[in-house]
Each structure stands twice: as structure tokens, then as C-alpha cells.
Amino acid sequence: MEAAQIDFYPYQFKPVLKFINSPTERLIIADEVGLGKTIESALIWMEFQARQQAKRLLVVCPKTLAEKWCDELRTKFLLDARIVDFSGLEREVRYLKTEGPEHSFVLIASYTGLRPPKRELRFLREQLDPKGKYSAKTMLLNELLNWPLNFTPFDMVIFDEAHYMRNSATTTFHLGKTLAESASSVLLVSATPVNNSNTDLHTLLRLTDESFFGSQGTFEVLLEANRPTVQAANALARHPIDVALLGEALEGMRKNEFIRKSPLFDQFEGEIAKLRFNDKAQIAKCQDLTEKLNLLGNYINRTRRVQVKENRPKRDPMVLTVNYSKEEMSLYQTILWIVRAKCSRDRRPFHIFQVMGLQLRAASCLPVLAKEIRDGRFGEIEDLIHEAVGEAVCTHLDGDDFSTVQDFSTLGELLHYDYEENDSKYRELQRLLAKVIPDEKVVIFAYYRPTLSYLLRRLAQDSIAVTMIHGDTPVERRLEEIERFRDPRGPRVLLSSEVGSEGIDLQFCRVMVNYDLPWNPMRVEQRIGRIDRVGQQAKRLSIVNFKVRGTIEERLYDRLHSKLERFANSLGDLEAVIGNEVQKLTVELLSKDLSPEEEQRIMEQSERV
Incomplete structure (x- = not known):
């Protein structure tokens, strides 16, 4: 070495x-x-x-x-x-x-x-x-x-x-x-x-x-035996220490023959008995013992960010709240209505995750979605409605049945509105780059490639030096664009998708913007990981999130993302839970016609994990 x-x-x-x-x-x-x-x-x-x-x-x-x-x-x-x-x-x-x-x-x-x-x-x-x-x-x-x-x-x-x-x-x-x-x-x-x-x-x-991990059945028994030790590690990682979970974990470890007979367990119990919850050295010793008692410890090394003290930058979250115009909100609500109508006809998760692409487009960039609808990407306007509620239903609807959403002609009229000229979300991005962080290099993430292309064109029109990478960018070209972005004289803004940035180190940049927010907050954590890496010299990172007031995404963000922050110290045991939770929430939120209050109630129920 x-x-x-x-x-x-x-x-x-x-x-x-x-x-x-x-x-x-x-x-x-x-x-x-x-x-x-x-x-x-x-x-x-x-x-x-x-x-x-x-x-x-x-x-x-x-x-x-x-x-x-x-x-x-x-x-x-x-x-x-x-x-x-x-x-x-x-x-x-x-x-x-x-x-x-x-x-x-x-x-x-x-x-x-x-x-x-x-x-x-x-x-x-x-x-x-x-x-x-x-x-x-x-x-x-x-x-x-x-x-x-x-x-x-x-x-x-x-x-x-x-x-x-x-x-x-x-x-x-x-x-x-x-x-x-x-x-x-x-x-x-x-x-x-x-x-x-x-x-x-x-x-x-x-x-x-x-030989040791031969059968799935034996492995399941091993995992169950190991569960109390994992719980103990999670309890000790939380700030403050989760005393109730630690007590439950200790009880489980005492009942477990694999663990109880280890001399390390006696030492662990002794350390817990005299543990002062504000003594970092004692906590670290207990954490070290839980790792040694972990039955998979010889085969897996798992270091969490919270365990790493060396030069960890502080994350400063910044929320840019966008207020849609009347026309923008009308188009957004129309798309949400169409998506919910489609999902209510088939509540299987696979179908819903196919349909929700339309909703993700609306949440990402309305000007792009409006242009795609005008250009016939999703068929005629009537086709969108027919597919959502069914041909037979549509033929029996009169104007009053669409009282909560625009009818065919109103949706057509909405598409005549100039969403690009009046893009409230992009105006906030302009303000951010010009007034809030005027001299900083910035990485902007979006999961929808046409959104990246739209931002590339508009930023260039505003005389902001910009480059872009995504999943179809050849590897050699991707590395060239990263080097251009790294150069102090190079582009000020890098536009990227998650796939485009896979394996890319951007720790020379300290500002990251989520132009759209994945429903799963773990995806956001993976984006942040592009700049919050070993070698990041900045003491503080600015993480900028866009939220559009009055949308389902805003309410989901407030719930799930705040939950992720509260449990950041035990991320390892929540990652899978949050992923499953987002899937269940998506089915609930998109397959029913819910009021904002009903949406809130479902999200609150999801927090009781």
C-alpha cells in the first residue's frame, strides 16, 4: 500500500x-x-x-x-x-x-x-x-x-x-x-x-x-438469526440512540443461540450496561462489537456515510418553490386527472408504473409535455381522454361530467397557451443562476431526456455556457464533456440524467440542482452522491430542489423526503423500506381521485413504518 x-x-x-x-x-x-x-x-x-x-x-x-x-x-x-x-x-x-x-x-x-x-x-x-x-x-x-x-x-x-x-x-x-x-x-x-x-x-x-450459502432456505434462517444484531447496529447509529429498539435488539440477541454463546456478546452487554449516550467513544466501541457479532460480517463490508467523520461536507438544502400560472396549473391538473382515470381502470402496479410516465413528464417540464401533446406523440386529444375513461364511457358523457377537469375543447384551448414563454419553473432557475449562485459551477439533474434538451436550448439562448450527458452519450464523449465542465474556463452548467452520470465523479462541483424530483427519495440520494464523494474539498454543498406549489409531487416530497432526512443516520435499514413504500404510495395516489386532504392522510399513514 x-x-x-x-x-x-x-x-x-x-x-x-x-x-x-x-x-x-x-x-x-x-x-x-x-x-x-x-x-x-x-x-x-x-x-x-x-x-x-x-x-x-x-x-x-x-x-x-x-x-x-x-x-x-x-x-x-x-x-x-x-x-x-x-x-x-x-x-x-x-x-x-x-x-x-x-x-x-x-x-x-x-x-x-x-x-x-x-x-x-x-x-x-x-x-x-x-x-x-x-x-x-x-x-x-x-x-x-x-x-x-x-x-x-x-x-x-x-x-x-x-x-x-x-x-x-x-x-x-x-x-x-x-x-x-x-x-x-x-x-x-x-x-x-x-x-x-x-x-x-x-x-x-x-x-x-x-458451500456456506448453499441453499436459500438455510440463508433465510441465518438472516433471521442475524436480525437482532442488525437492529442493534441501527439503533446505535441513530441520533439520539433509539433506546427502545436497542432494548428489543438485546432481548433478541439473548434468545439467539448463534449470538448468545459468543464471548463477544458478554462484552457487548457489559458495554451497553455502562453506555453513556453522549459518549462517542463508547458508542463507537459498541458499534464495533455489533459488527463483529454480525453473522455476515466476514463476508460483507458496509460503511455508511454517517459513520464517516473525515472531512464530511455539510449539506445545505435549498427549496425553490414555484407558483404555476392558472394555465399551467390547469394543464397539470388535466394530466393528473387523465393519469388517475387510466390507473383506476387497472390498479395493478405494473400497469400504473407504465401509465405514470405521463405524470412524470408533467412534473418535469410542462412546456415539453404540451409540445408533445400538440405534436401528436400521444395521439389526438380525444384519444387521451378515451384511453383514460374508456370509449363507452366517453360517448355517454356530457359537459357537466367534466366539471372537475377540462373537456376536449378546453384541453385543446389550453395547448394554445405559450408554456415556454411563460415557464414559471424555468424563470426560477434563471433567478437561481443569475442572483443566488451567480459564479458557481452547477450540476442540474432531470430524469426526462427532453427536459434536458429543453434546458440545454434555453440556457444557451440565455448565454449560459452549458453541456449535457445522458445514457445515450458515448462513454468517450461523456468523459470529454466532464473534463470540459471541470475546466474553470469550460461550461458553467452540466445537465445530466442519473444514467448519464453513473460512475462519474463530480466532487469538484459543490452545487447540485434537482430540476425534477424522483418519487423515490433514494434516487435523490444517489444524485447527491455524484458530488458528495471522497475528495470533495468544499465544506458545504448546496442541494437545490424545485417544488411546485399545489401539486401531488410537492406533498409527496414534504412527507417522504423529510422522513428520509429524519432517519438519515440509519439509512442502511430504511433504503428497502422506502423503495417499497414509494411503490405502494404510487398505486394509492394515482389510482384514486383524491382530494389534497385525502392524499395527505394516505402519506401520513405511510410514515408509520
Whole structure:
């Protein structure tokens, strides 16, 4: 580790020590976004290299992250890292067979570049027919599984964004399983919460220890036995400490044979008995003991942002409240009515999440949506209404039946209004950039690509230097635009979607704007993680959220996002809960014609988690 050309933080030693003490030399690194999992992984490799004379490292990641891995391994760790496609990996394996175990490499490849055809999965573990016709990928993976030499092909394989392998039926999982079995050690790296799904977690743990995590049923028993320890850790992480939850967790731990017999549990009970709730050192000692008592602790490293004290910037939330004009609110309410009418006819979550795209467009950018309706993207205006309430219903409606919403002609009249010229939301953005933060670089997120294009055009018209990245921006171009944005003389504003920013480090910027807000607040946290990362030098981050007064999104924000802030210190145990909660809330809020008071009541009920 002495060769590493970086400053790293004490918490980044933790996964290194866990790996050294691991019974299998396999570990899941599940730290929250922005804490430096790439650095932790590379530190583990360097330590493994020093201890075991390891020579061959393979990193498998999404294609969009390959350049980042290559750059960090080269510049920060002075490793001769190379990005390879399948042919490049195949060539290295041939050299390895010829040159023997002294052959060394540090290679980076993508999941899509290596995974075999699905139709050939059954051939991976079979003896191949010499006369058979197989793809080159299947033949290489089969060869790795049946490696004929007395050393392993890879000393370590690192899987970044390992949740790509969470479904054991996919070719990506089978690729991962094959490479894991061909390696002496394995790291699985993912910021995605490890408790989103027991099945997903079990699938990843199988790659760390197939014999220990053999069956889903045994794993469920293990998870249940581990629950009190997780509760104790969550209780200790909250400010103030959740005394009731801690007491319940202790009782559960006493009843658990796995935990009760550990000498560490006696020590833990003794520390809790004398714990002063304002003594940070004592709390840290108790937290350390809960981690050691965690039955999955040897296989998973999970560092939460709240546990990291080193140079954490303070987040300053700023809410820009937008007041729609009469015409804007009328169009918004009309879209909400159409969406609710469609959803009330079929309350299945899958159908509702298909339909709610129209609602997300309305919440993101009304001028864009109005233009799309005018251009016929959703058919004729009458088609929108017919599809919402049904053809038979429409033929029997008279004008009075649309008293709470515009009829066909009124909706048509609304579309003649110039929403772009009178865009209340964009005017607030103009004010923000000109008067509130006039000299700052700014990242603006929106989940709807036409919104990004609209903002790109309007900001350029206002003589603001701007650039944009999204999911379809080629990786090379994406990196070029980030470098332009990083340059003090470059664009002042970066427009981005979540997918566009995946794996991108923007810690040189301290202002982030959510032009629209995902209904799931965890998505907002992932956006913030682009700038709230290791290496952020600013003491304070400005997180700007738009809220439009009188909309369903405003009321949802006030409830769910405030809830997320209140429980920020125990985010790890709430991530999955909030995700499920948002899905249930979406079904309730969009499948019924609710008054604002009724919406509020449903959201209040959702808070009792």
C-alpha cells in the first residue's frame, strides 16, 4: 500500500482488514455511494499482491466505468492497467498458458463484452464435443472452468456494480460464477443496498462461499438469526440512540443461540450496561462489537456515510418553490386527472408504473409535455381522454361530467397557451443562476431526456455556457464533456440524467440542482452522491430542489423526503423500506381521485413504518 499515490481515510482500511481475515478471501464491499469503493478495492489488491505475490487482476464492470477504473489504477496506484475486449482477454489467457504462472496483467473488461450467449449456458460446465460449434466466449469460459494447469488463471477478480449479477438465471451471473471459480480471490463491489432483496443478497453471497450459502432456505434462517444484531447496529447509529429498539435488539440477541454463546456478546452487554449516550467513544466501541457479532460480517463490508467523520461536507438544502400560472396549473391538473382515470381502470402496479410516465413528464417540464401533446406523440386529444375513461364511457358523457377537469375543447384551448414563454419553473432557475449562485459551477439533474434538451436550448439562448450527458452519450464523449465542465474556463452548467452520470465523479462541483424530483427519495440520494464523494474539498454543498406549489409531487416530497432526512443516520435499514413504500404510495395516489386532504392522510399513514 506504500506505493499508492493518494491520501486515504481510516475507514478505507476496514475492508482491507476484513479481506485479510476472510476465511475465503472473498468479500462484498457495499459501502454507500461516494465513499471510495474503487480505492478500497485497489488497496486490497495491493495488499494481496504484497502478501501473496499476486500477479493477475481482472476487473469486470459496466462498459461506462472501464475508463474510470483504468485511470484510477494507473494514476493513483501506478498499475499498468489495460482495457480489453473479449479478444484481448482470450489473448492474455493464451499467453498465460504459454508463459506460466509468472505472467502478470491488470485487465479491465465489461460484462457485456465477456458474457456468453444464453443459448449456450448449459455448455459452460460440460465437456465440449470436439466436432461441436460453440461461440469463442463459451469455449474460453469452459476452458477456465476446466483449467488444466496447477495455478489459477486469475489471482483476483473484482466485480464492480456487482448487483448486475443478482439474478442467477442471467448470462451475467453465469459469467460471474465462472470467473469467480477461476480466481483465488474475489471482490464484489456495489453501492446498491444489500438488503433490497434477500434473494439478491443470497445470489451475491453464493459467489463468496458457495458451500456456506448453499441453499436459500438455510440463508433465510441465518438472516433471521442475524436480525437482532442488525437492529442493534441501527439503533446505535441513530441520533439520539433509539433506546427502545436497542432494548428489543438485546432481548433478541439473548434468545439467539448463534449470538448468545459468543464471548463477544458478554462484552457487548457489559458495554451497553455502562453506555453513556453522549459518549462517542463508547458508542463507537459498541458499534464495533455489533459488527463483529454480525453473522455476515466476514463476508460483507458496509460503511455508511454517517459513520464517516473525515472531512464530511455539510449539506445545505435549498427549496425553490414555484407558483404555476392558472394555465399551467390547469394543464397539470388535466394530466393528473387523465393519469388517475387510466390507473383506476387497472390498479395493478405494473400497469400504473407504465401509465405514470405521463405524470412524470408533467412534473418535469410542462412546456415539453404540451409540445408533445400538440405534436401528436400521444395521439389526438380525444384519444387521451378515451384511453383514460374508456370509449363507452366517453360517448355517454356530457359537459357537466367534466366539471372537475377540462373537456376536449378546453384541453385543446389550453395547448394554445405559450408554456415556454411563460415557464414559471424555468424563470426560477434563471433567478437561481443569475442572483443566488451567480459564479458557481452547477450540476442540474432531470430524469426526462427532453427536459434536458429543453434546458440545454434555453440556457444557451440565455448565454449560459452549458453541456449535457445522458445514457445515450458515448462513454468517450461523456468523459470529454466532464473534463470540459471541470475546466474553470469550460461550461458553467452540466445537465445530466442519473444514467448519464453513473460512475462519474463530480466532487469538484459543490452545487447540485434537482430540476425534477424522483418519487423515490433514494434516487435523490444517489444524485447527491455524484458530488458528495471522497475528495470533495468544499465544506458545504448546496442541494437545490424545485417544488411546485399545489401539486401531488410537492406533498409527496414534504412527507417522504423529510422522513428520509429524519432517519438519515440509519439509512442502511430504511433504503428497502422506502423503495417499497414509494411503490405502494404510487398505486394509492394515482389510482384514486383524491382530494389534497385525502392524499395527505394516505402519506401520513405511510410514515408509520
